Every structure is written in structure tokens, then in C-alpha cells.
Amino acid sequence: MTGHDLRIAGLIAALVVALGLALGYGAGLLVARRGDLPGAPAQSPAGFTAPQAETLPNPAGGSLPGYLDVYVNDYADLLDAGAETRIRDDLIGLYDRTGIEMTVLTIPSLSDYGHYGPIEPFATALFNAWGIGNAARNDGVLVLVSRYDRNMRIEIGSGYDPSWDARMQRVIDDGFLPDFRDDAYQAGIETGVDETIYEITGHYPGTYDAGTFAQGWGWIFRQLGALGNWLWGLVAAPLAAGGFWLRRYLRRRPRPCPECGTLMQRMGEEADDEHLDGGQTLEEFLKSVDYDVWACPNCAHMDILRYRNWFSGYGACPKCNYHTLSTTTEVLRAATTSSTGQRRLTYDCKHCGYHDTELRTIPKVSKSSSGSSRSSFGGGSSSGGGASGRW
């Protein structure tokens, strides 16, 4: 690549990124603020049955939900099993890394517990009845979502100073409510929990050990992800088109002959095949590698350039070295939590007939990490700090 090529490539890449970001950002601004939707009745529909723990008495009157689990109690049934597992893993990770007990509770409505006023005193009473957080640090966090009240609260332990209320408000407004307004509760809870963890620790779940650069990109991708899938299309389409354009430009650009300096000419696909050997022709046929043949019109110098298809299912053959090796996997015995499993890999080269099989051990299915064995809270208390939001 010459310096000129590099400059053009850089310019194209910068334009494409700028265009993609501008489109995504502009569209994001357009949809970011929607008016409040009219609230649904604060009564749960009849026949609502999600598994519930025994209720606890509320010192202020009525009752409080009990808990079956210290991480997620989805009594309003807003989360599917996969989301519940992801959120639980994030909260276990938070506890394992920081000792902070954070818990998510969804309920159909406050009236199910004989509570008809604002959500705040209910959340404080619940926080203290459960004893969320370390009893000395009072660093617990409760996320309470009341579906049919269209109301939520993040209640935080008394160890957080009052400046944390505004930070929790930001998390509610930007993390939870945008999806809640579309009745996308699962998406809202997943985003909101991640944002809460980020606000508290400065790290998104699973990035506690990442460097600044990785964290920065993680943040950018999360912001883009929050724009919604169709907006991703607006960002991704010009990126993909630009990538294709750039690759095509670099591949097709005229190049001087290394012998005499005359500009060489690229030969067509049929002409290519005359100059490729059997293995190379098979690679082109299997689409694992693409070849361009360039010929000098002046001195007959010829270059064969090789472009690997990174998405091809064919690997390199250890015998003939062409990318004509297929691999198939067969599970002979599935792994369980108590025993390892076994799978067989079969390699076949379409070019030279090389054949091999290999047995591999599948590791035991791991049980969740240490934090998951916790079965009760640490005895923390709240004096009413946190933030609330309606949608």
C-alpha cells in the first residue's frame, strides 16, 4: 500500500464512521423523548399467578413481599428465563467483586400488598424488612418495579450520601424508562441494571478487569446499542458499505509491475483459473479463498494475489496446506455438572483426501460462582435515599 492509498483509505474510513455516527445520533435525538403514556389501572389482572414467597408484615400497615432469592424475584413475570439468569449473573458478579448486595424485585401492583400511597415508603419498608446490603457499610441497592402502577424505585442504603439520589435518577430516566414506555420491561430492566452497576462501580458487568480503552469502547457500543436495533441498521449499513467499498478499492487499485513499472491488468475469473493450480481452483470453488491474477502487458510478469474469506467454514489442511479442510463435530456424551462429556471432531480435506478424527473432552457444566450460594441479605438499612420514576 502506498502513502496515497493509506490517505484515501483513512479518509473513506473517517467519512463512513462520521456518517454512521451522525445518522445514529440524529435519529436517536428524534426518538429520545416521548410524552408520558396514560397510566394503566393500578390493579393486577385477575388470575395472576407468579410464584411468590410468604409475605412479611409491613410495620406501616399492609404487607410486604418476601423473597425466594437474594438477586431476582420476578413476581410480575416480566423476565424470561434467559434474562433472569443474565441479570442474576451480573448481580452475583457485582457481589463477588465489590460485596455490594443489589436485588431486583418486580411486583404486579402495590395494592396487592394493601398499599395505596406513593411507592417511596413501601420501598423503604421493604428494603429494611429484607435487610439489603452489608450491615456496617449500608451499601445495598433495591430495584423495585411495580408493573401496573407504572412506577419504579431504586432504593439505596443509608451509606450512600444524598448526591447519589441524582445519580439513581439518571439511571432510571436513561436506563429503565425508555424501554418501559414501550412496555419492553425485560429490555428496560436489563439495560437499567447494567447502568445501575456502572453508576455504582464505574464498570459494566463483566468488565471489572478491562482497561480504559476496552471500557471506553464498551461504553460506546452500549450507547449505540441503546439506540435500538433499527437505528443500528442506520449505523451498520454505511459502515458495511464503506468497508466493502474500501476493500474493493484496495483490491482493484491499479498497481505497477515490480519488474518494469508498467501498470498491470487484472485478469477475469475465467482467465484466472488457467493460472491457478488444482488446490487453488478448489479453494475458489469452495469460496474459502479468492484469487486475483494480475499480468504485466509489457514484460509478462504475473502476480497471483490471495484473499482469504474469513467467514468460510474451511480450514487449512495440515497435509496439502490448501484451505479445503472441513470439520464436523459430533457430541458423543453431553457434559453434566458431575461428569465431563466427549465430542468427536472429524477432519476431511476435499483436495488431498486427508482424514483424521480427534476426541475432545467437554468440561463439566460449572455451577455459578461463590456469591450464588448466599441465601439471605446482610442486614443493611435505608433511610429513604434513592430515586423514583413513572412511565
Ligand SMILES: [Zn+2]
Ligand atoms: Zn512488467
Ligand SMILES: [Zn+2]
Ligand atoms: Zn489436503
